[in-house]
Amino acid sequence: MKPQLTAKNWFGKVSAGLILGFLLALGASGLFRTLGGVDEAFFSTRGQFSMWMMAPVWALVVSLVFLFRTSLRAWGWLALANVVLWIPIFALGGVKL
Amino acid sequence: MKLPTDLIKMYKEIHGWVGIISGLALFIAFFAGALTMFEDHIQRWASPPSALAAPPPLEKTPELVAKVLAAHPEAKEGYTVHLVTDSARPARVSWDVRPGEDDHAPPVTYYASLAPEGSLQVETKGPSPVAQFIDVLHQQVGLPFEHEVAMPIMGAIAMLYFVAIVSGLVVLLPSLVSDLFAMRLGKNVKRMWLDAHNLLGIFSLPFHIIMALTALVFAFHDQFYGAQGLAFGGAERERPAAVAQGEAPPMLTPVQMVERLRQQAPDFTPMVLDISERRDGSRNVRVGGLSERHAVRGPTMGYGAIDPVTGELTGKDYMPGHQDGWSAAVTSFFTLHFGAFGGEPIRWSYFLLGLAGAFIFYTGNLLWIESRRKRERKAGAVEQTRATRVLGALTVGVPTGTIAGIAITLAAAKPLGAGATEGLHSMIFYTVFLAFVAWAMVRGAARSGYELAFAAAIAMVAVPLSSLAFMSRHPVSIIGVDAIALLLCGGLFMAGRAAQKRAAATPRDSVWFSSRAVAEGYPA
Numbered sequence: 001m002k003p004q005l006t007a008k009n010w011f012g013k014v015s016a017g018l019i020l021g022f023l024l025a026l027g028a029s030g031l032f033r034t035l036g037g038v039d040e041a042f043f044s045t046r047g048q049f050s051m052w053m054m055a056p057v058w059a060l061v062v063s064l065v066f067l068f069r070t071s072l073r074a075w076g077w078l079a080l081a082n083v084v085l086w087i088p089i090f091a092l093g094g095v096k097l
Numbered sequence: 098m099k100l101p102t103d104l105i106k107m108y109k110e111i112h113g114w115v116g117i118i119s120g121l122a123l124f125i126a127f128f129a130g131a132l133t134m135f136e137d138h139i140q141r142w143a144s145p146p147s148a149l150a151a152p153p154p155l156e157k158t159p160e161l162v163a164k165v166l167a168a169h170p171e172a173k174e175g176y177t178v179h180l181v182t183d184s185a186r187p188a189r190v191s192w193d194v195r196p197g198e199d200d201h202a203p204p205v206t207y208y209a210s211l212a213p214e215g216s217l218q219v220e221t222k223g224p225s226p227v228a229q230f231i232d233v234l235h236q237q238v239g240l241p242f243e244h245e246v247a248m249p250i251m252g253a254i255a256m257l258y259f260v261a262i263v264s265g266l267v268v269l270l271p272s273l274v275s276d277l278f279a280m281r282l283g284k285n286v287k288r289m290w291l292d293a294h295n296l297l298g299i300f301s302l303p304f305h306i307i308m309a310l311t312a313l314v315f316a317f318h319d320q321f322y323g324a325q326g327l328a329f330g331g332a333e334r335e336r337p338a339a340v341a342q343g344e345a346p347p348m349l350t351p352v353q354m355v356e357r358l359r360q361q362a363p364d365f366t367p368m369v370l371d372i373s374e375r376r377d378g379s380r381n382v383r384v385g386g387l388s389e390r391h392a393v394r395g396p397t398m399g400y401g402a403i404d405p406v407t408g409e410l411t412g413k414d415y416m417p418g419h420q421d422g423w424s425a426a427v428t429s430f431f432t433l434h435f436g437a438f439g440g441e442p443i444r445w446s447y448f449l450l451g452l453a454g455a456f457i458f459y460t461g462n463l464l465w466i467e468s469r470r471k472r473e474r475k476a477g478a479v480e481q482t483r484a485t486r487v488l489g490a491l492t493v494g495v496p497t498g499t500i501a502g503i504a505i506t507l508a509a510a511k512p513l514g515a516g517a518t519e520g521l522h523s524m525i526f527y528t529v530f531l532a533f534v535a536w537a538m539v540r541g542a543a544r545s546g547y548e549l550a551f552a553a554a555i556a557m558v559a560v561p562l563s564s565l566a567f568m569s570r571h572p573v574s575i576i577g578v579d580a581i582a583l584l585l586c587g588g589l590f591m592a593g594r595a596a597q598k599r600a601a602a603t604p605r606d607s608v609w610f611s612s613r614a615v616a617e618g619y620p621a
Contacts, residue, residue, distance in 0.1 A: 026324050
């Protein structure tokens with residue numbers, strides 16, 4: 001039987017949502033910038049748009065992370081989603097560390 | 098719509114907790130934010146008549162600017178030519194000087210005019226800072242901290258607020274169709290609050306989603322840009338280096354610039370020209386103004402850059418009606434937060450949506466306290482726990498304290514006159530606010546519930562009274578501010594009466610019960 005959904009294990013889920021959700025939001029903006037050829041964020045309007053994208057992605061992940069039944073699943077699935085999202089950004093040379 | 102019961106139950110619990118943590122701060126943000134829809138009106142209402150001579154006509158601006166730059170060379174770094182002048186914009190030309198190196202230190206603004214015989218007048222006493230104070234109160238959700246400290250806390254509250262929206266929506270979804278238009282007035286007060294909370298919440302949902310997400314960006318944009326810069330490069334926030342131009346050709350006069358603008362952007366109404374002539378030889382002219390047909394980027398204005406010599410519109414990224422799609426999209430995010438589109442109907446709608454939002458957070462708190470009482474009863478408690486009592490008192494003290502504090506500090510603008518500072522307005526606000534909160538703590542939620550509503554109603558009357566009392570020094574203008582204060586006074590008075598009746602009629606173990614109200618003749 002599936003475990004019941006509960007808010008009792010909120011800490012593990014919320015921390016996954018805040019940390020991995022932020023990385024997902026950053027990845028979403030990065031993919032947009034990489035595909036759109038944005039080099040500079042602050043003074044280009046596409047760059048600003050990519051910054052704005054981060055808020056809805058992050059906030060939605062934090063809001064919906066409760067739907068995972070356990071904290072472990074939240075961390076696991078969100079980590080996997082991050083890998084899937086960041087691979088094309090790396091592959092396209094979008095990451096400039 | 099059918100949703101699993103464990104999911105609903107989980108989100109109900111989440112909604113309650115995020116709501117109770119963020120609700121009171123959001124009340125302050127929304128009440129003050131609703132007022133900022135009339136920031137300009139409030140500023141004109143509160144600003145004393147300027148001691149400067151009447152602004153010279155626009156044609157004489159070059160003479161004024163030349164005299165300002167001769168006497169105050171530092172103004173060359175950046176000065177503003179005001180195309181529209183009134184009590185909130187008392188001078189034709191103004192400029193800011195920062196006292197130190199600190200970018201966040203409040204600048205001193207200088208205002209300049211020409212006396213009738215042509216001599217330069219300079220004054221640092223400007224329009225009232227009270228509207229700006231209310232705006233900052235709104236931005237920092239009432240936190241009296243430094244900007245850098247208050248912003249992350251505001252951001253956390255914005256995040257809680259978004260989670261509250263999503264969770265509230267999930268909880269409401271299954272019964273949405275049957276409960277939506279239900280407004281069960283009557284004996285069951287909790288049911289009525291819940292209906293009001295849901296009805297307002299669902300109808301202002303888009304507004305609240307916008308506010309939560311934009312507030313999240315306003316709080317964390319530095320961090321967002323910073324993280325992007327770390328990961329994807331290009332984070333340097335440096336403007337393109339200016340090219341020094343030997344002997345610079347003369348700049349157009351403001352009249353010529355306005356004329357050139359009219360040719361290029363006929364539906365744009367310019368309000369200000371921000372002009373800078375830096376030591377490195379770079380010269381920039383930024384024009385700020387309004388467009389009837391297009392959304393603007395700032396809270397009050399959209400901006401464009403114009404060539405100082407030819408008057409050609411060069412920077413169109415923030416120019417209403419001249420933007421590309423991406424820029425227009427970003428502008429729409431700003432403008433949807435500020436309500437800076439659609440003119441007066443939208444201004445009033447945002448004002449009402451803001452007040453409704455404040456009401457949602459207030460009713461949310463009430464509902465939380467009531468449910469907790471029921472749970473505690475079931476668990477066998479006869480009396481309210483201390484936590485519930487404190488929260489009940491805060492739910493009364495914070496909203497009424499916010500309303501009264503803003504009213505009193507606004508009313509104080511007239512007697513303070515040109516001596517007003519933001520710090521002084523802040524002190525008045527927090528004194529009143531803390532007094533209300535302390536009163537609520539001492540007297541308990543039930544009794545202070547109506548007492549403080551009446552007190553806040555009286556505080557509201559102070560606004561038109563101060564208009565009347567200082568009429569000789571400060572001619573009455575923008576009567577709408579006084580009228581709204583009177584309306585809010587009436588509303589608070591009625592809320593106080595209702596709370597008084599409720600205090601007598603509710604169960605004795607409720608935080609809203611008051612034996613005093615019973616004794617005063619309000620029958621159960």
